[in-house]
Amino acid sequence: MGDAPKRSPLAPKRLAVLPALGGVALSVAETGMKYRGRPDLLLAAFDKGTSVAGVLTRSKASSAPVDWCRDKLAGGRACALMVNAGNANAFTGKAGRRAVNETAAALAKTLGCRQRDIFLASTGVIGEPLDTQPMVSRMADMAQRLSPSAWPDAARAIMTTDTFPKLATATAKIAGKTVTINGIAKGSGMIAPDMATMLGFVFTDAAIAPDVLQALLTSSVERSFNATTVDGDTSTSDTVLAFATGAAGAPEINQANDPRLRAFTKAFDRVCLDLAHQVVRDGEGATKFIAIEIAGAEDDAAARRIGLTIANSPLVKTAIAGQDANWGRVVMAVGKSGEAADRDRLSIRIGGISVAKKGAIDPDYEEKTVVPHMKGDEIDIHVHVGVGRGRATVWTCDLTHGYISINADYRS
Amino acid sequence: MGDAPKRSPLAPKRLAVLPALGGVALSVAETGMKYRGRPDLLLAAFDKGTSVAGVLTRSKASSAPVDWCRDKLAGGRACALMVNAGNANAFTGKAGRRAVNETAAALAKTLGCRQRDIFLASTGVIGEPLDTQPMVSRMADMAQRLSPSAWPDAARAIMTTDTFPKLATATAKIAGKTVTINGIAKGSGMIAPDMATMLGFVFTDAAIAPDVLQALLTSSVERSFNATTVDGDTSTSDTVLAFATGAAGAPEINQANDPRLRAFTKAFDRVCLDLAHQVVRDGEGATKFIAIEIAGAEDDAAARRIGLTIANSPLVKTAIAGQDANWGRVVMAVGKSGEAADRDRLSIRIGGISVAKKGAIDPDYEEKTVVPHMKGDEIDIHVHVGVGRGRATVWTCDLTHGYISINADYRS
Numbered sequence: 081m082g083d084a085p086k087r088s089p090l091a092p093k094r095l096a097v098l099p100a101l102g103g104v105a106l107s108v109a110e111t112g113m114k115y116r117g118r119p120d121l122l123l124a125a126f127d128k129g130t131s132v133a134g135v136l137t138r139s140k141a142s143s144a145p146v147d148w149c150r151d152k153l154a155g156g157r158a159c160a161l162m163v164n165a166g167n168a169n170a171f172t173g174k175a176g177r178r179a180v181n182e183t184a185a186a187l188a189k190t191l192g193c194r195q196r197d198i199f200l201a202s203t204g205v206i207g208e209p210l211d212t213q214p215m216v217s218r219m220a221d222m223a224q225r226l227s228p229s230a231w232p233d234a235a236r237a238i239m240t241t242d243t244f245p246k247l248a249t250a251t252a253k254i255a256g257k258t259v260t261i262n263g264i265a266k267g268s269g270m271i272a273p274d275m276a277t278m279l280g281f282v283f284t285d286a287a288i289a290p291d292v293l294q295a296l297l298t299s300s301v302e303r304s305f306n307a308t309t310v311d312g313d314t315s316t317s318d319t320v321l322a323f324a325t326g327a328a329g330a331p332e333i334n335q336a337n338d339p340r341l342r343a344f345t346k347a348f349d350r351v352c353l354d355l356a357h358q359v360v361r362d363g364e365g366a367t368k369f370i371a372i373e374i375a376g377a378e379d380d381a382a383a384r385r386i387g388l389t390i391a392n393s394p395l396v397k398t399a400i401a402g403q404d405a406n407w408g409r410v411v412m413a414v415g416k417s418g419e420a421a422d423r424d425r426l427s428i429r430i431g432g433i434s435v436a437k438k439g440a441i442d443p444d445y446e447e448k449t450v451v452p453h454m455k456g457d458e459i460d461i462h463v464h465v466g467v468g469r470g471r472a473t474v475w476t477c478d479l480t481h482g483y484i485s486i487n488a489d490y491r492s
Numbered sequence: 493m494g495d496a497p498k499r500s501p502l503a504p505k506r507l508a509v510l511p512a513l514g515g516v517a518l519s520v521a522e523t524g525m526k527y528r529g530r531p532d533l534l535l536a537a538f539d540k541g542t543s544v545a546g547v548l549t550r551s552k553a554s555s556a557p558v559d560w561c562r563d564k565l566a567g568g569r570a571c572a573l574m575v576n577a578g579n580a581n582a583f584t585g586k587a588g589r590r591a592v593n594e595t596a597a598a599l600a601k602t603l604g605c606r607q608r609d610i611f612l613a614s615t616g617v618i619g620e621p622l623d624t625q626p627m628v629s630r631m632a633d634m635a636q637r638l639s640p641s642a643w644p645d646a647a648r649a650i651m652t653t654d655t656f657p658k659l660a661t662a663t664a665k666i667a668g669k670t671v672t673i674n675g676i677a678k679g680s681g682m683i684a685p686d687m688a689t690m691l692g693f694v695f696t697d698a699a700i701a702p703d704v705l706q707a708l709l710t711s712s713v714e715r716s717f718n719a720t721t722v723d724g725d726t727s728t729s730d731t732v733l734a735f736a737t738g739a740a741g742a743p744e745i746n747q748a749n750d751p752r753l754r755a756f757t758k759a760f761d762r763v764c765l766d767l768a769h770q771v772v773r774d775g776e777g778a779t780k781f782i783a784i785e786i787a788g789a790e791d792d793a794a795a796r797r798i799g800l801t802i803a804n805s806p807l808v809k810t811a812i813a814g815q816d817a818n819w820g821r822v823v824m825a826v827g828k829s830g831e832a833a834d835r836d837r838l839s840i841r842i843g844g845i846s847v848a849k850k851g852a853i854d855p856d857y858e859e860k861t862v863v864p865h866m867k868g869d870e871i872d873i874h875v876h877v878g879v880g881r882g883r884a885t886v887w888t889c890d891l892t893h894g895y896i897s898i899n900a901d902y903r904s
Contacts, residue, residue, distance in 0.1 A: 140828075170820075171823045171835070171848070172852055173836055206820030207852065394891075399899065402899070404900075408582075408583065408617065411553050411618060412553065415554065415728055419552070423583070436619065438585065441583075441619050441620075481897075483810070484810055484891065484893050487806070487811065488813040488814035488891075
């Protein structure tokens, strides 16, 4: 598998420091299933009454743990989350379903809670049977070592080929009471040989009813994780789960439109977006972090689809890797998105500089003015498609020799 | 722009030799608009009464010549085709429409025919105004030099960053009379810096009514050009036009279901598929020609979409570049296609060897058995998705460092 990958040049300068969060306790273990000398198994245990919500991959070949979570989310309550790194338990047929059932049964027994309140996530190799013994045999010990402060270990335990752990935190007030939101994530595209997936877990000590938490998470994911792309390859295992323990003592929120939720929603969105950006910043081979803002689309969903078409275009991504303000390729991508756009009113700004307007090159545009922006590692592209009021921002990274090397040169 | 690109390692061993084809005369010229020392302008003149049909890009940012052709195809008759290489006349606003009108008017005058029977195609840089003077000034001379045998020159004149000219030919009998089908094409993805596009032109001396020719072309393109992909980037200029001169003296075909058309349809399909394969074989940086056959889909259209999702997956393409039979990535791509697939009945064969069946790895599969196939330059992947009778085959190439070098390292 070659050497351990170098830390992404786009990694945050420092890791976020996550405070203890009432109602959540963590522990990690080394099973050696795939990785050596590092934790690869995470247990998060929750106080009784913790709400859960989730957004799962739309892949038709979803993994066994994704199917398990989809089924159990209906209950709205969580007792524990277990995540293993190195084996995705995807495309494993009946053996995969059996592995999930065994893991949940053993963990429920260890913690003394109901199987249906156990949530599971796995990432790594696709198509390899998951041996549950290395996980089951460590559960009792992990339950003994649960700690409220093991956030850095937790973020590391879920990594596969990530080059840095991903953590984010924020606070907000609900009815005068401060609540905390902690999040961890992993992923850098559909990742290196045989690896799959983006995982995100958000925890709060606010008290939020399951259906309200679900509405909040769905909306937040749409504008964060679902608005990012590294290589356009949807994995079999993508999972974002949110857990609300209620331990901060703030009043329980039972209505999605409760005005007391406003500041919390902003803080929650901030954590999701921060984690999603960190995943993009760890994109395989990435050297540029790219924000693409679309305005003037038919509606917000159309704007997001146009943005993602630009963000997934290999020609746009390679042009940016080459520091080339190649707006012709942006036009091409808008055209191929299939969404309404008025070619004769299309305008494009790169790094704030107008390069095209009213469907043709801006007569005042000189390429040299945009060169300093293209040489930086944060690229901003703004496109107005001239038909409506829909807007969206999406984020991606460039496509470089590093991506090819990671995915082609190293055999799994 | 760096050195001239090396001939693709997947190029056909020899170029097809196209015979003269009654009713079609060709000439080329060097305008020096972008390229030096090579022809970059093609004129094809047709006998009176020639039928025309076309399939044009679905891009919402289609070029001015594409818009012109879309409008004029309704007439069903063609007097001439002019193609320039180096400037796509796309995203050029009113100036682009004016350039198209001027070119058509001048050519109609030169040849003494109606403007609406003139067809135009342009590929190359997007967003640069097209100067018509270099074309208009050469028309009279080109009309003087029209020749029935200039097929190799014609195929070269339409190239942009292609590494080899693309030609194909076939014959068939209609009511005992031999008719010929000649085709030329250009393209290798959305091509190198600022370049755009796939063009294909098919000519026959059969006599075929415009609506029959259109039905035939639409169906053939669906299973050839539209079943191939290099980088998934739809260009602003993609154009396939078919011309039927009737000069062979075979009876005119006025019904799409005429049984006398059967052998002709097969030959016509063969020419389209041959040209489409040549475009893939000239894919930027390509080292492997990949055929992906899908069976068991809901219907043929679903099968084609699944096939194209696999063919466009950067993770599948990089795995093949790395000679890695990474079927987990094929599963991922089937899952992300959004089409119905029965995960528990999915089976995959690579190079004829069963690697996965019934939704899990084939217990008899040993990776070493597929290694010789992965080392070759023709890769076959067969996927059965287990839900219906829909089938399709699509073709693509691998994603290599060469693609990144062509599109990122060389600045336009």
